[in-house]
Amino acid sequence: MERQIHIEPVTRVEGHGKITVFLDAKGDVRDARFHVTELRGFEQFCVGRTLWEMPGLTARICGICPVSHILASAKACDAILAVQIPPAATLLRRLMNLGQMVQSHALSFFYLSAPDFLLGWDSDPATRNVVGLVAANPQLARKGIRLRAYGQEIIDRLGGRRVHPGWAVPGGVNQPLTAENRAWMLEHLPEALATIHETLGLFKSSFGSVEERSVLAEFPSLYMGLSRPDGAWEHYAGVLRLVDAKGKVVVAAHDPSRYHEIIQEASEAWSYLKFPYYVPKGYPNGMYRVGPLGRVNACSHFATPLAQAELEEFRDGSAARSGRVFDYHTTRLIEILAALEEIGELLADERITSPHVRAEAGINALEGVGVHEAPRGTLIHHYWVDSNGLIEKLNLIVSTGHNNLAMNRAVREIAKSYIKKGKVSEGLLNRIEGGIRAYDPCLSCSVHAVGKMPLVVEVVNAAGELETTLARD
Amino acid sequence: MARVRKVRVATMWFSGCSGCHMSLLDIDETLIDLAGKIDLFNSPLTDLKTFPEEGVDVTLIEGAVGNEEHLALVRTAREKSKILVALGDCAVTGNVSALRNGMDPDRLIEDIYGKAATTNGELPYEAVPHLVGRVRPLSEVVPVDYFLHGCPPPAHLIAKAVFALVEGKTPDLAGPDLKFG
Numbered sequence: 280m281e282r283q284i285h286i287e288p289v290t291r292v293e294g295h296g297k298i299t300v301f302l303d304a305k306g307d308v309r310d311a312r313f314h315v316t317e318l319r320g321f322e323q324f325c326v327g328r329t330l331w332e333m334p335g336l337t338a339r340i341c342g343i344c345p346v347s348h349i350l351a352s353a354k355a356c357d358a359i360l361a362v363q364i365p366p367a368a369t370l371l372r373r374l375m376n377l378g379q380m381v382q383s384h385a386l387s388f389f390y391l392s393a394p395d396f397l398l399g400w401d402s403d404p405a406t407r408n409v410v411g412l413v414a415a416n417p418q419l420a421r422k423g424i425r426l427r428a429y430g431q432e433i434i435d436r437l438g439g440r441r442v443h444p445g446w447a448v449p450g451g452v453n454q455p456l457t458a459e460n461r462a463w464m465l466e467h468l469p470e471a472l473a474t475i476h477e478t479l480g481l482f483k484s485s486f487g488s489v490e491e492r493s494v495l496a497e498f499p500s501l502y503m504g505l506s507r508p509d510g511a512w513e514h515y516a517g518v519l520r521l522v523d524a525k526g527k528v529v530v531a532a533h534d535p536s537r538y539h540e541i542i543q544e545a546s547e548a549w550s551y552l553k554f555p556y557y558v559p560k561g562y563p564n565g566m567y568r569v570g571p572l573g574r575v576n577a578c579s580h581f582a583t584p585l586a587q588a589e590l591e592e593f594r595d596g597s598a599a600r601s602g603r604v605f606d607y608h609t610t611r612l613i614e615i616l617a618a619l620e621e622i623g624e625l626l627a628d629e630r631i632t633s634p635h636v637r638a639e640a641g642i643n644a645l646e647g648v649g650v651h652e653a654p655r656g657t658l659i660h661h662y663w664v665d666s667n668g669l670i671e672k673l674n675l676i677v678s679t680g681h682n683n684l685a686m687n688r689a690v691r692e693i694a695k696s697y698i699k700k701g702k703v704s705e706g707l708l709n710r711i712e713g714g715i716r717a718y719d720p721c722l723s724c725s726v727h728a729v730g731k732m733p734l735v736v737e738v739v740n741a742a743g744e745l746e747t748t749l750a751r752d
Numbered sequence: 753m754a755r756v757r758k759v760r761v762a763t764m765w766f767s768g769c770s771g772c773h774m775s776l777l778d779i780d781e782t783l784i785d786l787a788g789k790i791d792l793f794n795s796p797l798t799d800l801k802t803f804p805e806e807g808v809d810v811t812l813i814e815g816a817v818g819n820e821e822h823l824a825l826v827r828t829a830r831e832k833s834k835i836l837v838a839l840g841d842c843a844v845t846g847n848v849s850a851l852r853n854g855m856d857p858d859r860l861i862e863d864i865y866g867k868a869a870t871t872n873g874e875l876p877y878e879a880v881p882h883l884v885g886r887v888r889p890l891s892e893v894v895p896v897d898y899f900l901h902g903c904p905p906p907a908h909l910i911a912k913a914v915f916a917l918v919e920g921k922t923p924d925l926a927g928p929d930l931k932f933g
């Protein structure tokens with residue numbers, strides 16, 4: 280008889296979800312699904328509002344990466360104003376995006392995932408969290424907290440607040456960087472760099488072997504991210520690049536404003552999160568991954584030396600790309616390093632404190648696309664307006680959405696190795712959640728459309744009956 | 753030495769953006785002091801999925817009541833908590849999460865997932881909680897003890913309120929701290 284297993288809610292991820300595992304008559308895994316269970320309707324209620332409201336309003340899609348939505352939105356608005364923003368504004372937006380990457384990656388690593396590695400996958404669920412980490416390793420916890428705070432402080436010192444700063448606007452940003460704040464950022468950069476070096480060292484020495492890194496499933500896919508024209512890792516501008524599992528470049532430089540030529544979306548009855556896919560390969564074969572693993576696998580190199588050295592060590596002389604879900608953590612740490620290096624370069628640029636940070640203009644185009652890299656992957660805002668600048672239609676493809684097919688695949692693979700002949704082995708719940716957590720899905724973003732997600736594993740039998748619900752209590 | 757009983761805290765998120773929880777984490781290293789004073793039970797930040805049998809002292813809820821699951825959960829939260837705090841504008845007023853009010857949920861779903869919007873047009877009605885017709889603030893469903901304003905409430909305000917509650921005092925939330933947005 281077939282069975283179903285449920286995990287609900289999925290915890291230590293940012294948003295709401297649950298998981299169902301379907302077993303066949305022999306009790307082996309037939310399928311597994313990761314459901315996103317909320318919806319908020321941004322694409323609908325933004326219609327009729329003015330362009331000028333969009334950065335501030337769409338920020339509320341996600342409190343973890345509000346800066347991503349603010350920047351993607353501001354870029355889409357720049358396109359509608361048909362302006363080139365001042366050089367200092369570009370530098371400042373890049374700086375804020377990197378601050379966001381540091382804080383968000385540090386949150387994912389130290390607050391959400393580190394309890395699994397540092398306290399143990401099978402440690403007591405009551406203390407396997409950030410409070411438990413503070414108790415077990417206060418020194419490391421404090422460093423992680425301070426690293427995240429550095430990223431948040433950059434955002435605050437640029438935009439006046441940490442969450443939902445109303446700072447990037449159509450045409451640029453609304454406040455320059457003061458000399459005092461620039462000095463603060465430079466002064467605290469060495470501490471942040473020291474923390475990431477130490478963390479990378481600790482991480483590599485604890486999880487050096489391929490077996491250890493294979494704990495969360497491994498499978499090939501395409502990888503996507505923005506890159507510079509020469510293939511270098513990029514986060515704010517550039518072109519869309521796709522690379523396959525063997526390291527072959529599938530799409531070298533696609534104009535991001537024509538994203539719909541290579542990406543389309545499908546929907547399923549059991550999730551509020553849509554399923555984007557790479558058009559030439561069709562649905563669902565056109566699975567690709569974004570975010571740290573997607574960007575790092577898609578790029579040819581890093582433009583900064585320390586991150587490049589880490590990349591060489593990570594690739595280990597092979598052209599093939601890692602398909603290990605666990606390597607989301609590895610690449611996330613490498614990206615923190617890359618972000619901190621570029622923060623240093625930006626702050627060294629004299630133009631960064633220029634008072635000229637905003638281009639003023641009216642409505643000069645009726646359509647605009649803004650694409651950039653959020654911590655969790657490529658983020659697309661696409662607006663259509665009338666001649667008064669009122670929104671007629673919008674399309675948002677959020678970072679976590681791109682990974683939807685791949686997250687489902689990871690859950691299925693992990694379920695297969697922990698459920699055999701109807702026997703569910705200990706540790707399944709947390710490994711599955713760990714698989715999802717590695718992607719660091721931002722379910723708040725995902726459900727901009729409708730809502731959020733908790734995690735439950737439900738086991739459903741062949742007759743479609745619910746047999747067990749696995750949720751901790 | 754008498755051991756001080758730690759205050760039992762839970763946190764939840766409904767229809768919101770996680771920003772209020774981020775603001776809670778934005779108390780940075782103060783988190784370490786707080787960790788010494790509380791036991792954190794069910795929360796998106798822990799692996800505990802449900803309220804402990806005997807309940808908790810304080811529950812902070814971010815977000816508005818947006819689907820049928822939230823409706824049940826907010827009632828359970830009220831039952832299981834001595835003090836219920838609405839954390840942030842979505843929980844206090846509905847805020848951005850309530851902007852979809854006035855739109856029919858079925859129409860919303862058709863617009864987002866129907867044939868016109870996606871490749872295969874599967875409408876999500878299975879294994880996902882149904883949307884309520886009107887998004888509501890917590891206090892329209894259950895009595896709420898404290899309201900923390902802001903989108904999100906600033907970290908210092910959250911710290912002030914939580915530390916007061918942990919010490920068994922009434923948080924002073926009037927004056928300059930009382931503002932939306």
Ligand code: SF4
Nearest residue numbers: 768769771841842903
């Ligand atoms: S009040 Fe603001 S910050 Fe809090 S959940 Fe709602 S939109 Fe997000």
